Amino acid sequence: xxxxxxxxxxxxxxxxxxxxxxxxxxxxxxxxxxxxxxxxxxxxxxxxxxxxxxxxxxxxxxxxxxxxxxxxxxxxxxxxxxxxxxxxxxxxxxxxxxxxxxxxxxxxxxxxxxxxxxxxxxxxxxxxxxxxxxxxxxxxxxxxxxxxxxxxxxxxxxxxxxxxxxxxxxxxxxxxxxxxxxxxxxxxxxxxxxxxxxxxxxxxxxxxxxxxxxxxxxxxxxxxxxxxxxxxxxxxxxxxxxxxxxxxxxxxxxxxxxxxxxxxxxxxxxxxxxxxxxxxxxxxxxxxxxxxxxxxxxxxxxxxxxxxxxxxxxxxxxxxxxxxxxxxxxxxxxxxxxxxxxxxxxxxxxxxxxxxxxxxxxx
Amino acid sequence: xxxxxxxxxxxxxxxxxxxxxxxxxxxxxxxxxxxxxxxxxxxxxxxxxxxxxxxxxxxxxxxxxxxxxxxxxxxxxxxxxxxxxxxxxxxxxxxxxxxxxxxxxxxxxxxxxxxxxxxxxxxxxxxxxxxxxxxxxxxxxxxxxxxxxxxxxxxxxxxxxxxxxxxxxxxxxxxxxxxxxxxxxxxxxxxxxxxxxxxxxxxxxxxxxxxxxxxxxxxxxxxxxxxxxxxxxxxxxxxxxxxxxxxxxxxxxxxxxxxx
Numbered sequence: 194x195x196x197x198x199x200x201x202x203x204x205x206x207x208x209x210x211x212x213x214x215x216x217x218x219x220x221x222x223x224x225x226x227x228x229x230x231x232x233x234x235x236x237x238x239x240x241x242x243x244x245x246x247x248x249x250x251x252x253x254x255x256x257x258x259x260x261x262x263x264x265x266x267x268x269x270x271x272x273x274x275x276x277x278x279x280x281x282x283x284x285x286x287x288x289x290x291x292x293x294x295x296x297x298x299x300x301x302x303x304x305x306x307x308x309x310x311x312x313x314x315x316x317x318x319x320x321x322x323x324x325x326x327x328x329x330x331x332x333x334x335x336x337x338x339x340x341x342x343x344x345x346x347x348x349x350x351x352x353x354x355x356x357x358x359x360x361x362x363x364x365x366x367x368x369x370x371x372x373x374x375x376x377x378x379x380x381x382x383x384x385x386x387x388x389x390x391x392x393x394x395x396x397x398x399x400x401x402x403x404x405x406x407x408x409x410x411x412x413x414x415x416x417x418x419x420x421x422x423x424x425x426x427x428x429x430x431x432x433x434x435x436x437x438x439x440x441x442x443x444x445x446x447x448x449x450x451x452x453x454x455x456x457x458x459x460x461x462x463x464x465x466x467x468x469x470x471x472x473x474x475x476x477x478x479x480x481x482x483x484x485x486x487x488x489x490x491x492x493x494x495x496x497x498x499x500x501x502x503x504x505x506x507x508x509x510x511x512x513x514x515x516x517x518x519x520x521x522x523x524x525x526x527x528x529x530x531x532x533x534x535x536x537x538x539x540x541x542x543x544x545x546x547x548x549x550x551x552x553x554x555x556x
Numbered sequence: 557x558x559x560x561x562x563x564x565x566x567x568x569x570x571x572x573x574x575x576x577x578x579x580x581x582x583x584x585x586x587x588x589x590x591x592x593x594x595x596x597x598x599x600x601x602x603x604x605x606x607x608x609x610x611x612x613x614x615x616x617x618x619x620x621x622x623x624x625x626x627x628x629x630x631x632x633x634x635x636x637x638x639x640x641x642x643x644x645x646x647x648x649x650x651x652x653x654x655x656x657x658x659x660x661x662x663x664x665x666x667x668x669x670x671x672x673x674x675x676x677x678x679x680x681x682x683x684x685x686x687x688x689x690x691x692x693x694x695x696x697x698x699x700x701x702x703x704x705x706x707x708x709x710x711x712x713x714x715x716x717x718x719x720x721x722x723x724x725x726x727x728x729x730x731x732x733x734x735x736x737x738x739x740x741x742x743x744x745x746x747x748x749x750x751x752x753x754x755x756x757x758x759x760x761x762x763x764x765x766x767x768x769x770x771x772x773x774x775x776x777x778x779x780x781x782x783x784x785x786x787x788x789x790x791x792x793x794x795x796x797x798x799x800x801x802x803x804x805x806x807x808x809x810x811x812x813x814x815x816x
Contacts (some may be wrong), residue, residue, distance in 0.1 A: 340606055340634075343634075343635060343636050344606070344634070345664070346635075346668065347665075347667060347668030348667065349668070430667075432667050546608075547608070549636060553636045554636075554638045554639055554666075555636070555638065555666045555668075555669070556638070556666065556667050556669050
């Protein structure tokens with residue numbers, strides 16, 4: 194039975210092979226998901242901002258660079274590889290830069306360029322059995338988190354009470370970690386996120402009031418981690434009857450998500466998935482009113498593959514993809530649906546099984 | 557084998573006062589636990605669409621030698637099924653492999669409301685014989701009143717998290733007066749199992765604290781659904797008919813309530 198360290202070494206070896214074949218000796222990243230993949234340490238809750246990781250092609254070993262403030266968290270995580278700490282206090286920024294450069298034996302920025310992240314994304318794309326099991330567990334947590342939101346929903350809840358209900362349910366189910374698409378520039382869409390650092394995120398709320406408006410739509414998404422791996426699922430609650438327009442748009446958005454998932458298959462291009470999505474959407478919601486982020490791959494966070502009309506990536510078995518359809522402002526706070534699927538040899542398997550791609554009518 | 561006492565519901569169904577709770581067991585674990593429960597004498601099984609184990613419960617119902625008509629099957633409608641009640645019921649029937657549900661509960665108040673729209677569909681399902689009895693779970697008294705006011709039909713059962721710390725004589729009495737049976741889910745999870753009062757009473761009767769809690773519910777006429785995945789505990793939780801709590805003991809346990 195491979196240990197967690199064995200599994201980490203296997204991931205590092207895949208990355209090292211990818212770097213070597215591309216002629217690179219080193220790659221560096223500040224992306225929290227990639228750091229987790231390379232080091233086995235989730236830095237999202239760390240106090241010191243700007244954590245980074247480096248991996249060498251020569252031996253596949255990684256270096257984690259974090260603030261001295263986070264030494265207890267690193268030790269608690271059981272980090273297996275080299276860790277470099279930058280100093281606290283007035284010298285923190287300069288110390289961090291020195292440690293980053295020392296970790297790559299040169300300018301950190303050159304090792305953390307876009308090409309490095311692209312190679313890392315490619316190495317992380319297809320999942321082994323252990324990784325898929327972790328994603329499945331995260332998807333199960335997303336389903337549990339959904340029930341925690343919906344079953345206990347009342348119009349007089351405060352937003353942070355919803356967050357607490359989800360946290361409590363997921364901790365009881367063995368989860369608790371969160372990730373966010375906002376960790377990557379391409380993950381930001383038109384619907385605002387609140388809270389950002391949370392498993393459950395309410396979408397499109399504009400100026401955050403902290404209380405619910407029963408007359409407005411309530412779109413939300415869940416971003417749980419299990420064993421360091423991510424899933425995503427979202428839907429929209431209405432606490433009073435929606436208008437016919439909102440209802441028809443929501444039906445089209447749900448159908449678009451289903452069509453996008455239906456188009457996931459080995460050998461399919463991301464552009465083909467987008468085309469299926471757009472076709473199902475029809476004229477009900479103009480594409481230019483849609484949030485442009487309609488899908489991407491998942492792993493230890495958001496991956497580097499986007500589902501869009503110009504996408505040339507080709508899907509392969511073992512990839513995990515989330516598909517989403519969202520329209521800002523519709524019904525007040527917008528309408529959004531999101532699900533997560535695994536690309537299999539035969540097609541795709543939806544991993545989030547409970548979250549409905551339709552309006553959840555709670556009244 | 558001990559015969560578990562039953563209570564008559566208003567539409568005529570007979571509900572055992574001790575049932576087997578299946579949350580959070582899934583798949584083969586749920587099937588195996590339900591088979592064990594039926595083997596040791598349970599005749600009431602409590603599941604829910606939300607538990608995602610109706611397939612496992614159904615597998616046990618198919619495999620057990622106990623006849624279907626001797627088993628009281630409860631499942632629950634999730635709150636997000638408003639407008640989708642019938643397909644949800646049909647899915648439950650298919651997964652459980654049965655042609656009717658003995659008790660169908662609305663699992664949570666949809667959005668905190670009484671769920672009148674769903675309740676009307678549940679009444680219709682009872683009229684059509686797809687379910688024998690209908691009720692609610694995790695509802696306040698005011699919401700039960702609302703359902704009755706809107707439809708003329710009061711829930712036959714109200715299930716809620718109920719243990720000595722949740723004991724409410726008013727809730728119990730009002731429901732008794734109005735013909736609604738109180739059901740207890742999570743009877744151990746929410747209890748203080750190391751409470752000296754419970755420990756002492758258990759020792760006096762040479763039983764476990766869990767058995768005392770089940771027995772206390774039975775004597776109050778509360779339908780309780782203890783859950784365990786371990787055979788010994790599954791059997792022990794049902795073995796509550798060999799002792800009786802006296803009035804002083806019942807009052808002492810009632811006194812553990814932490815409600816205002």
